Amino acid sequence: MADLKVDLTAPNGRKITLPTGLFINNEFVKATSGEKITSINPTNEEAICDVEAASADDVDKAVKAARAALNHESWRDLSGTDKGALMHKLADLVEAEKDTLATIETWDNGKPYGDSLFDINEVTTTLRYYAGWADKIHGHTIPTNPKKFAYTVRHPIGVCGQIIPWNFPLAMAAWKLDAFIYPVSRQPDRQGWFPPGVINILNGHGKDAGHAIAAHLDIDKVAFTGSTATGKLIMKTASVNMKNITLETGGKSPLLVFEDADLEQAAKWSQFGIFGNSGQICTSTSRVLVHESVYDKFVELFKEAIKMLNKVGDPFEEGTFQGPQVTKAQYDKILSYVDVAKSEGATLAAGGVPYKGVGQGKGYFIEPTVFTNVKSDMTIYREEIFGPFVAISSFKTEDEAVAMANDSTYGLASAVFTQNIARAHRVADRIESGMCWINSSQDSDPRVPFGGVKQSGIGRELGEAGLAAYTSEKSIHVNLGTRL
The missing domain is CATH 3.40.605.10 (Aldehyde Dehydrogenase; Chain A, domain 1)
Incomplete structure (x- = not known):
């Protein structure tokens, strides 16, 4: 017609x-x-x-x-x-x-x-x-x-x-x-x-x-x-x-960084894994769990990776990595978690505010948001936010890391960073998720099955x-x- x-x-x-x-x-x-x-x-x-x-x-x-x-x-x-x-x-x-x-x-x-x-x-x-x-x-x-x-x-x-x-x-x-x-x-x-x-x-x-x-x-x-x-x-x-x-x-996918990991690569993959598609990915690795001995160094490398790789801007401009959130409702929902996280004691390490550096300052842009010192009982650790918003926590042992990764109603994806091949396979097997990436994040291929466990899906x-x-x-x- x-x-x-x-x-x-x-x-x-x-x-x-x-x-x-x-x-x-x-x-x-x-x-x-x-x-x-x-x-x-x-x-x-x-x-x-x-x-x-x-x-x-x-x-x-x-x-x-x-x-x-x-x-x-x-x-x-x-x-x-x-x-x-x-x-x-x-x-x-x-x-x-x-x-x-x-x-x-x-x-x-x-x-x-x-x-x-x-x-x-x-x-x-x-x-x-x-x-x-x-x-x-x-x-x-x-x-x-x-x-x-x-x-x-x-x-x-x-x-x-x-x-x-x-x-x-x-x-x-x-x-x-x-x-x-x-x-x-x-x-x-x-x-x-x-x-x-x-x-x-x-x-x-x-x-x-x-x-x-x-x-x-x-x-x-x-x-x-x-x-x-x-x-x-x-x-x-x-x-x-x-x-x-x-x-x-949904998902609240964990990314585990062990003390022997290539920290620079882990930081870059973590940036890609949470801020890609403006964080609007069901498999986003939005919970980053880092061994306590390398925690501070990882956080600094992660913030450097954001500055180097995470250009927020007009999606039609070359070089833009992060565009706007898809709707005003999504934009408002994501920003509402900032005050929640602060009130529960998490530390805002980066972002947490609208980004106004595009055009006339309009658009649903949010600065890449990083919270550290996040505990497992905090809202931002447990709920899917679906935006450029990451919670970083620490662990002491492999068993604790696996327990923290599995402490979720979700089980869609996960990631493990270590140079110990035996540990990589062992931890990947123990994490309750439909998919696990070893030393990467967000890998997908039409030839490889995709799906989750627990409340992340069926089939x-x-x-x-x-x-x-x-x-x-x-x-x-x-x-x-x-x-x-």
Whole structure:
């Protein structure tokens, strides 16, 4: 529809014709309710544009389209090889539009432009990785006895509702297998493309569209990335028809620095691990635990790394490492923890205030914030803040370090810095987390499973393990001679 697009000129000068509708059944359409969502540029607090906001009725339309596509021969009978070819084609189109997609990501989200380009590369890499799997999903034959032949087949789990987070929307959509990204500035010919209904993309508020997805009786699976509190609500709502669920929720990931660590590298990785994406990463290593014998030296090196590497600024400017927080609400929430930390006795070592050095002083920028002398009963040690905010504590022994790392309701990621290879593996094994990095932070690869334990989620994404959540296994028994 002609009125479901808007011509924009981004801050970097790129001109974009942006579809603003809901993408249902291979068409952009208006929201049934007429409601819209305004995208705000977090760098200057100005409106970018309005997009349609899906209601429960729109979710129902998308589900009907997806169910029809699942059962239609154009998709149902398409070979795995041909489905893989479509995914490769999508990856090629995303790559061709990488500059436009990265521009939109930075403009709307506030992350540095280079980071947005990195995210687009992750989208294409993930799509191509799973395109390779498309014709390699198979069952097994199982020997039992001479009078029976048993085998298994794998079927798609059905219609999937994928709820994507705002911090890595493009990358997370690619991770979730079925929620593909549709190129924004040009559309491929309908011939040789995904059949109608296979991909449906809805803008919407969590309380409306998100709830409708979790509650819909004809959705077979819901996958969600976001806060633990919201994950619990989705889990409860999805139980209405016992949906299969994958949840990747909050984290308060520890980074352990032992006395034999390369402290300069540990400091630089710690800076990267907490201040990347303005601290808005579920796996951010926001609790740094340092052996008491090197604590003071580490803190000084960490502060030096911030000064050297952590440029706060306009996300479109070259060299910017930390952009603004995504929304005013997020900005206010993060700053509220500063007074809490002070009142509980932590020492403010750096930051803790808004950063006003961009443009006219507007935007949701926060100086990288460091608290030292943090105790395990303090709020900033226990709660996920989701911003450029780190708590640094000390430990005496390896056992104490592991106990402190595990003293959390979360268990998403962790990191260990030591040059003792035996200790590195031993501690990595003992920490209660879905992932552990040894002498690095924030490593991720589409071939390697991603997910957490405890209240950091259920299930895994990425790698071969990620496929298990999207198929069901059927057992077939063939009688070869037993007669009654």
